[in-house]
Amino acid sequence: MSVVEQAAVLPAARPRPRPTARSVALRSLGVxxxxxxxxxxxxxxxxxxxxxxxxxxxxxxxxPSDWTMKWWHSVFADKSLGHSIKLSFEFAPVVTVASAxxxxxxxxxxSRFNFPGRRFLLVSLFATNAFPKIGLYISMAxxxxxxxxxxxxxxxxxxQLIGTVVFMTWIPTAAFSSIPRSLEEAARxxxxxxxxxxxxxxxxxxxxxxxxxxxxxxxASFDEAQGTFLVGIPNYITMPTEMYTLVLNYPEQAAAVFSxxxxxxxxxxxxxxxxHVMGGRLAExxxxx
Amino acid sequence: MVLPPVAVVAVxxxxxxxxxxxxxxxxxxGPNSTIALIAQRQHVAKxxxxxxxxxxxxGNAHVRGDLWATVWVTLLTIAAVVVxxxxxxxxxxxxxxxxxxxxxxxxVIPLFIPVVIASYAxxxxxxxxxxxxxxxxxxxxxxxxxxxxxxxxxxxxxxxxNVPFGVLMMSSGLNSVPNALIEAARxxxxxxxxxxxxxxxxxxxxxxxxxxxxxGIYVLGSFTVPYLTGPSAPNLMGVxxxxxxxxxxxxxxxxxxxxxxxVLAAGLGTIYVWANMRAAKRASQTS
Amino acid sequence: MKARIIAVAxxxxxxxxxxxxxxxxxxxxxxxxxxxxxxxxxxxxxxxxNLWQNNIIPHFEKENPGIYVKFxxxxxxxxxGTTLARIGAAVKGRHWPGIDLVDxxxxxxxxxxxxxxxxxxxxxxxxxxxxxALLTPVKGAAIPYRGSSVVLAYNSNYxxxxxxxxxxxxxxxxxxxxxxxxxxxxxxxxxxxxxETVVDSFISAADLKQMDNGYVPNLESDWNQGLQALHGLTxxxxxxxxxxxxxxxxxxxxxxxIWIAPVWSDQSLSALASGQLGPNIKLTQISNPSFTGGAAxxxxxKTARHKKVLYRFVNYILSPEAQQMIVNVMSGFxxxxxxxxxxxxxxxxxxxxxxTLRPTFSTKMGNDFKAQWQQTVP
Numbered sequence: 001m002s003v004v005e006q007a008a009v010l011p012a013a014r015p016r017p018r019p020t021a022r023s024v025a026l027r028s029l030g031v032x033x034x035x036x037x038x039x040x041x042x043x044x045x046x047x048x049x050x051x052x053x054x055x056x057x058x059x060x061x062x063x064p065s066d067w068t069m070k071w072w073h074s075v076f077a078d079k080s081l082g083h084s085i086k087l088s089f090e091f092a093p094v095v096t097v098a099s100a101x102x103x104x105x106x107x108x109x110x111s112r113f114n115f116p117g118r119r120f121l122l123v124s125l126f127a128t129n130a131f132p133k134i135g136l137y138i139s140m141a142x143x144x145x146x147x148x149x150x151x152x153x154x155x156x157x158x159x160q161l162i163g164t165v166v167f168m169t170w171i172p173t174a175a176f177s178s179i180p181r182s183l184e185e186a187a188r189x190x191x192x193x194x195x196x197x198x199x200x201x202x203x204x205x206x207x208x209x210x211x212x213x214x215x216x217x218x219x220a221s222f223d224e225a226q227g228t229f230l231v232g233i234p235n236y237i238t239m240p241t242e243m244y245t246l247v248l249n250y251p252e253q254a255a256a257v258f259s260x261x262x263x264x265x266x267x268x269x270x271x272x273x274x275x276h277v278m279g280g281r282l283a284e285x286x287x288x289x
Numbered sequence: 290m291v292l293p294p295v296a297v298v299a300v301x302x303x304x305x306x307x308x309x310x311x312x313x314x315x316x317x318x319g320p321n322s323t324i325a326l327i328a329q330r331q332h333v334a335k336x337x338x339x340x341x342x343x344x345x346x347x348g349n350a351h352v353r354g355d356l357w358a359t360v361w362v363t364l365l366t367i368a369a370v371v372v373x374x375x376x377x378x379x380x381x382x383x384x385x386x387x388x389x390x391x392x393x394x395x396x397v398i399p400l401f402i403p404v405v406i407a408s409y410a411x412x413x414x415x416x417x418x419x420x421x422x423x424x425x426x427x428x429x430x431x432x433x434x435x436x437x438x439x440x441x442x443x444x445x446x447x448x449x450x451n452v453p454f455g456v457l458m459m460s461s462g463l464n465s466v467p468n469a470l471i472e473a474a475r476x477x478x479x480x481x482x483x484x485x486x487x488x489x490x491x492x493x494x495x496x497x498x499x500x501x502x503x504x505g506i507y508v509l510g511s512f513t514v515p516y517l518t519g520p521s522a523p524n525l526m527g528v529x530x531x532x533x534x535x536x537x538x539x540x541x542x543x544x545x546x547x548x549x550x551x552v553l554a555a556g557l558g559t560i561y562v563w564a565n566m567r568a569a570k571r572a573s574q575t576s
Numbered sequence: 577m578k579a580r581i582i583a584v585a586x587x588x589x590x591x592x593x594x595x596x597x598x599x600x601x602x603x604x605x606x607x608x609x610x611x612x613x614x615x616x617x618x619x620x621x622x623x624x625x626n627l628w629q630n631n632i633i634p635h636f637e638k639e640n641p642g643i644y645v646k647f648x649x650x651x652x653x654x655x656x657g658t659t660l661a662r663i664g665a666a667v668k669g670r671h672w673p674g675i676d677l678v679d680x681x682x683x684x685x686x687x688x689x690x691x692x693x694x695x696x697x698x699x700x701x702x703x704x705x706x707x708x709a710l711l712t713p714v715k716g717a718a719i720p721y722r723g724s725s726v727v728l729a730y731n732s733n734y735x736x737x738x739x740x741x742x743x744x745x746x747x748x749x750x751x752x753x754x755x756x757x758x759x760x761x762x763x764x765x766x767x768x769x770x771x772e773t774v775v776d777s778f779i780s781a782a783d784l785k786q787m788d789n790g791y792v793p794n795l796e797s798d799w800n801q802g803l804q805a806l807h808g809l810t811x812x813x814x815x816x817x818x819x820x821x822x823x824x825x826x827x828x829x830x831x832x833x834i835w836i837a838p839v840w841s842d843q844s845l846s847a848l849a850s851g852q853l854g855p856n857i858k859l860t861q862i863s864n865p866s867f868t869g870g871a872a873x874x875x876x877x878k879t880a881r882h883k884k885v886l887y888r889f890v891n892y893i894l895s896p897e898a899q900q901m902i903v904n905v906m907s908g909f910x911x912x913x914x915x916x917x918x919x920x921x922x923x924x925x926x927x928x929x930x931x932t933l934r935p936t937f938s939t940k941m942g943n944d945f946k947a948q949w950q951q952t953v954p
Contacts (some may be wrong), residue, residue, distance in 0.1 A: 030380075033376070033380075034388060034392055037377070037392060037395065037396065038395060040449070041395045041396055041398055041399070041449070041452070042395060042398065043414055043420060044407070044410035044411050044413070044414035044420075044449070045398070045402065045407075045410050047410065047413060047414045047419065047420045048406075048409060048410040048413055048414070051413070059417075059418040059422075059423065059426075060418070060422070060423040060426040060427065061423070062420075062423060062427075102293040102294050102297065103293075103294045105290040105293075106290050106291045106292075106293065106294050106295070108290065109290040109291050110291065115291075121291060121295055123558075123562055125294065125295065125298055126558070127555065127558060128298050128299075128302045128303050128306060129298070129302065130506050130510065130551065130554045130555075130558065131302070131306050131309075131547065131551050132510045132527065132530065132547040132550050132551065133302075134512070134527075134530055134531050134534055134543065134547065134657075135309050135530070135534065135540065135543050135544035135547040136302070136305040136306065136309055136547075137657070137658055137661040137662075138323055138324045138540070138661040138664060138665055139304070139305035139308040139309065139320045139321070139324070140301065140302075140305045140661075141661050141662050141664075141665035141666070142320055142323065142665045142668075142669065143300065143301060143304060143305065144301075145665055145666060145669045145671045146669070150662070150666070150671065150674060151674045158297065158301060159301070161297065162297065162298060162301055162302055165294045165297065165298055168294070169294055219400065219401070223403055223404065226655075226658060229655050229658055230658045230661065230662060233615075233617070233648050233659075233662070233674050233675065234615040234617075234646050234648050234674050234675065235674075237648065240403060240405070241655070243403065243405060243406075244405060244651060244654055258403075258406055322668065323661075323664040323665050323668045324661075324664070326664065326668075326689050326691075327660065327664055327685060327689055329791075329940055329943060329944070330793075330944070349951070351950070351951040417815065417833065418831075418833075435815065438815060438817040516820065517820070520816075520817055520954070521760050521817055521818040521950075521954035522950060522951075522954035529950075531657070532762055532946075532947075532950060533947070534657050535653075535656060535657035535762075536762030536763075536943065536946045536947070536950075537762070537943050537944070537946055537947035537950075538685065538940070538943040539943075539947065
């Protein structure tokens with residue numbers, strides 16, 4: 001379908017073929033596919049968002065019959081909400097940066113040195129993370145108490161960081177691997193020191209991959225609820241926990257308000273990240289070499 | 290250089306996992322003494338190990354029902370996500386129009402929506418008074434089934450949540466196929482389906498395997514989507530695991546279920562590692 | 577070029593949120609150091625949150641300058657398992673669990689496993705006003721602070737004569753398919769109470785008494801008949817699905833999708849007062865047997881901090897003033913004997929009070945019951 005469609009949309013590029021029954025069928029199939037996808041992906045969010053303004057919505061109407069702003073008031077009346085949103089936005093960047101500091105050297109080592117157990121370590125980093133965490137909380141709590149990390153900022157950073165390690169090692173490892181060694185060697189031959197080579201040659205070339213990893217880490221840390229609750233209470237209660245409270249208390253309407261509120265940072269993040277995330281680095285990141 | 294992330298994961302996850310494995314085998318001392326104090330209906334090994342907890346859980350017909358539900362929801366979700374991400378990925382790769390770009394932008398939206406919100410959105414959309422039912426009502430199909438609180442809603446929710454990763458992965462994989470290769474195939478007279486089969490498909494086996502395994506592992510461990518959109522029973526293992534843990538105060542049984550899920554996930558992980566190794570071997574042979 | 581994009585991205589990630597949050601309230605910011613802070617964890621529905629956050633805590637803080645009560649809330653006990661993990665690990669390792677007072681179902685577990693600090697008359701004098709019978713099932717290591725019962729809510733637009741007995745109710749459910757449901761017992765007390773009430777109707781009084789006061793797993797076969805009866809109801813309940821949580825049932829009732837449901841008296845009275853439930857929703861109690869009810873307990877983990885201040889807070893919660901709030905704000909029952917309360921309250925609760933409500937299974941029996949329900953009924 002797509003080549004036909006491409007020809008139709010870009011008539012200058014290729015001569016427009018005469019529309020045959022087949023091409024028309026293919027085109028309309030494409031349109032149906034796009035419409036269905038639109039309904040599937042965006043429909044639920046829009047349908048929910050409408051509820052943020054609905055007072056009375058009798059079935060089977062497509063729109064509410066009575067509109068209201070009261071759900072917005074009830075969400076904003078929650079005094080701890082502002083604080084928890086602020087906390088979430090504090091933790092996510094800190095976790096992302098900390099994770100980068102810890103994991104990027106490892107990623108570099110994974111890509112540049114072939115030491116024994118390299119593949120085993122890469123795989124086991126992933127495997128430990130795939131273990132369902134619900135049964136682990138009691139012994140995790142014990143470990144965090146042993147290191148006096150319960151209820152501390154550092155403790156919350158660590159518990160959120162655990163979930164970002166996979167992204168932060170795997171994707172940058174691939175990014176570093178895709179840079180030819182000869183490039184670094186050439187720079188060194190020209191008299192640049194190893195640090196200079198890393199920051200002038202290696203790092204800028206690997207930056208898009210690292211950026212993707214950072215976005216994914218940011219989102220993972222932002223969404224982490226249970227581990228943060230385990231370690232963070234009573235001092236650090238972040239947005240996902242607070243959101244559960246509101247969503248379960250005023251189910252549909254508060255969820256609706258949140259879906260709109262969260263759409264704003266999401267759109268910003270997405271427009272920034274899309275080009276890089278789509279750019280062809282991700283698939284490399286998940287291949288073990 | 291490798292040590293810091295490995296150490297963090299080993300101490301804060303690896304050690305608790307080890308303790309959990311010992312606990313499922315009836316070891317209630319050391320790091321498991323707290324959980325053993327609270328738990329009820331646990332199996333304790335006086336010396337050596339006992340598989341009584343595994344026998345109990347696997348002998349429970351309802352847990353087996355949950356297990357089968359988990360397996361088929363996982364497989365169905367994998368299939369749907371792979372097909373959808375291939376379709377979207379191909380569309381974006383072969384047709385660089387604003388519609389295609391919009392489609393790709395739409396399909397990554399779920400990445401930025403927290404799962405709780407997403408689950409509620411899915412539930413209300415497919416519920417008894419949701420959009421789908423309203424639409425069916427207006428086109429005169431009054432007996433259209435309600436999907437909310439069924440396994441179908443769970444599948445829809447899991448697909449919705451996992452499509453962005455699939456699309457990103459597939460478009461990233463498809464983008465790495467050089468234009469020249471596709472054009473060469475087209476110029477030599479291959480039709481579009483032939484080009485896909487001969488050029489794009491073989492070059493994207495690994496990304497497809499990645500999409501399938503990561504989606505599968507996510508679904509196996511998921512809790513929020515099935516808890517909010519699914520039926521009371523049978524439901525996915527993630528839900529019944531947390532019921533055993535929190536509501537029934539049977540953490541040992543819950544951890545046995547975690548082990549079962551982990552074994553299934555490890556099975557998927559093995560396929561992934563094997564596919565990677567094979568590809569790596571081939572690459573080293575050809576170069 | 578790419579480095580610049582990253583710089584912009586980092587700037588956006590760091591500064592936009594900061595600017596956004598700067599405009600927000602700074603509630604929860606660190607207070608001055610001379611204050612004593614105690615932390616209370618509560619789980620339940622929005623009415624419990626409201627009771628603590630907007631009533632008991634502000635009044636106590638006002639009367640006791642220098643004491644700050646921090647409130648941590650978990651809806652439907654979603655975080656109870658995590659909290660139990662945390663407190664268990666803390667008490668075992670002699671650390672401060674980060675929580676000084678717990679108001680949740682897990683309190684009785686803590687009490688029975690010896691993780692709670694018993695509170696005596698010496699430390700909180702008002703405890704003598706509480707019926708001692710309520711302290712027996714928890715070995716005196718938890719403090720009953722309010723009572724509530726489960727009642728039957730019905731939509732009077734459709735149901736003109738509500739069922740009077742359990743048998744009537746079961747007949748009504750079968751005669752009106754899809755118009756009744758109860759939340760799954762592991763997600764909330766109102767559904768739990770309905771399920772237990774049906775099962776209780778098949779059990780001898782002597783066995784029931786044992787189940788209420790201790791852990792007797794060998795009597796669990798008594799449940800089979802009742803669980804089968806409940807299983808037979810599944811095809812008559814709304815969509816064949818058991819909702820998650822007390823609030824979910826209330827919402828179905830409010831939307832008119834179901835006409836009858838078991839609900840918490842306090843929660844539904846609050847919902848009626850706030851308009852969340854319309855005036856067409858009415859409440860009644862069934863008999864033979866009636867729905868269960870009981871006390872909600874507070875617990876002090878053994879390694880809690882500032883115990884002296886904490887006991888003062890507990891004493892305040894058991895004072896007639898705070899108990900009055902429970903009656904007014906959440907339509908609950910007072911936990912202390914009504915002879916200590918004003919005459920208006922005495923009249924209101926002449927025939928019901930927390931300790932005369934039909935008791936429910938002990939905690940461990942209840943856990944097993946929830947497990948068996950989950951395996952047999954849906």
